[in-house]
Amino acid sequence: MLQWRAMKHRMNQNDVLRRLPQERLSLLRELGNLADEGGVSLYLVGGVVRDLLLKRENWDLDLTVEGDGIAFAHLVADRYGAGLAVFERFTTARLTFPDGLKMDIATTRRESYAQPAVLPTVQPASIEEDLYRRDFTINAMAMQLNPGQFGRVLDAYGGQRDLRARTIRVLHAGSFQDDPTRIFRAIRFEQRFGFRLERTTFRLLAQAAATNFIQQLSGPRLQNEILLLFAEHDPVRAIARLAQLQLLRFLHRRLCYTKTVKRVVTAVPKALAWWAHRFQDSVIDRPIVYLMALSSESSPAVVAAMIRRLVLSREQAKNVSAGGRRVDRALKKLTNNATVRPSQVYRLLADLSDEALVVLLAKQVGMKHRVRLSLLKQHLAAYVKNRTIKTALTGRDLETMGLKPGPQYRTILGKLLDARIDGMITSEADERAFLQKRFGLVG
Ligand code: ATP
Ligand code: MG
Numbered sequence: 001m002l003q004w005r006a007m008k009h010r011m012n013q014n015d016v017l018r019r020l021p022q023e024r025l026s027l028l029r030e031l032g033n034l035a036d037e038g039g040v041s042l043y044l045v046g047g048v049v050r051d052l053l054l055k056r057e058n059w060d061l062d063l064t065v066e067g068d069g070i071a072f073a074h075l076v077a078d079r080y081g082a083g084l085a086v087f088e089r090f091t092t093a094r095l096t097f098p099d100g101l102k103m104d105i106a107t108t109r110r111e112s113y114a115q116p117a118v119l120p121t122v123q124p125a126s127i128e129e130d131l132y133r134r135d136f137t138i139n140a141m142a143m144q145l146n147p148g149q150f151g152r153v154l155d156a157y158g159g160q161r162d163l164r165a166r167t168i169r170v171l172h173a174g175s176f177q178d179d180p181t182r183i184f185r186a187i188r189f190e191q192r193f194g195f196r197l198e199r200t201t202f203r204l205l206a207q208a209a210a211t212n213f214i215q216q217l218s219g220p221r222l223q224n225e226i227l228l229l230f231a232e233h234d235p236v237r238a239i240a241r242l243a244q245l246q247l248l249r250f251l252h253r254r255l256c257y258t259k260t261v262k263r264v265v266t267a268v269p270k271a272l273a274w275w276a277h278r279f280q281d282s283v284i285d286r287p288i289v290y291l292m293a294l295s296s297e298s299s300p301a302v303v304a305a306m307i308r309r310l311v312l313s314r315e316q317a318k319n320v321s322a323g324g325r326r327v328d329r330a331l332k333k334l335t336n337n338a339t340v341r342p343s344q345v346y347r348l349l350a351d352l353s354d355e356a357l358v359v360l361l362a363k364q365v366g367m368k369h370r371v372r373l374s375l376l377k378q379h380l381a382a383y384v385k386n387r388t389i390k391t392a393l394t395g396r397d398l399e400t401m402g403l404k405p406g407p408q409y410r411t412i413l414g415k416l417l418d419a420r421i422d423g424m425i426t427s428e429a430d431e432r433a434f435l436q437k438r439f440g441l442v443g
């Protein structure tokens with residue numbers, strides 16, 4: 001009887017792995033066999049186990065080896081002709097299979113934190129210890145892949161219980177201090193799954209947030225957490241949560257979630273949806289849009305300091321710093337006056353990135369003024385169409401016409417482009433006639 005029960009249990013756990021696409025499942029079986037050959041225990045671990053149990057898609061196959069993970073990764077790479085990158089410091093390796101599939105293989109390890117908020121030192125350890133160093137119980141489960149144990153769930157810390165109870169729970173009281181990125185991770189999972197922070201966990205999180213541990217996080221790590229949070233399907237509630245827990249101060253101490261900011265941030269999903277639907281070729285850096293919306297009412301000095309704190313890339317920094325005044329100026333002109341010429345619209349918007357244009361739209365969406373909103377949408381649509389227009393003549397033609405190169409080139413070609421955009425001229429011949437009439441240039 002007991003044996004039958006155990007068998008039934010095992011079958012159920014196998015069913016969980018069957019939720020993977022067939023070819024992934026076969027690959028995992030093969031890797032399990034390979035692990036037996038190599039004499040090591042192999043596990044699927046972390047987020048993918050959680051998502052399998054939640055029946056959510058997750059294509060990140062994180063594996064961990066009790067034994068030498070890097071040696072096992074070499075074995076897999078040889079067998080499958082996969083590319084291999086090794087990170088000795090963390091005893092992990094990343095495989096890239098010929099079909100493009102990426103897979104991380106780690107060595108089960110324990111971590112010790114010499115100081116809060118800095119990266120830990122690691123030592124090989126058992127799978128149980130490896131699971132204990134993880135952030136939350138729901139992320140601290142493993143599934144064994146060795147043939148005899150295929151699909152066995154390792155859940156020493158109540159991960160399945162917490163999944164059922166829809167709860168985020170840390171494994172020990174020092175967790176948020178050890179690694180303050182977990183504060184942001186907690187919010188990320190809470191909002192993504194609609195889970196709740198368990199009571200003690202919430203208290204520990206609030207305590208850790210009240211200290212300045214987060215300040216000690218390096219810029220790239222803080223940036224990573226913030227942008228991951230803002231890359232979630234619906235970051236608006238996560239941002240409100242950051243504000244509620246007074247975490248925005250770690251981006252900049254004067255960053256405030258005022259009513260106006262809240263209105264803009266809340267309008268971003270609508271603005272993004274309209275943009276994506278209307279301009280399907282435009283690729284938007286969504287997390288940056290949220291960051292711009294969040295800092296859209298801050299002074300340039302605050303925004304600049306926030307950019308430095310987050311060590312944003314040059315491209316992102318350019319975007320975020322352009323989000324403020326220029327957007328407001330353009331918005332004002334475009335919604336106050338119905339008779340701006342297409343070339344004027346072009347001039348107002350040409351310096352703005354698409355991300356800034358989405359923020360501009362979000363600002364108007366948030367104002368709930370239907371007529372102005374539809375006017376703005378018309379302007380945006382016209383602008384995106386017009387911005388591909390080019391003049392037929394170039395600087396070289398001006399040179400041929402005997403004009404000395406200099407700043408006036410910009411002015412003249414600008415006027416030419418304006419006339420094109422406004423539809424006053426439509427051909428190269430028109431352009432030449434325009435230059436002759438306006439600037440006396442012939443050639
Ligand atoms: P996502 O679905 O967002 O990728 P995930 O749970 O897979 O979520 P990852 O950042 O991909 O998160 O990390 C994989 C696993 O590594 C986690 O499930 C968790 O077990 C562990 N982990 C990641 N970051 C931390 C951390 N800061 N502290 C402790 N454990 C962590
Ligand atoms: Mg993951």
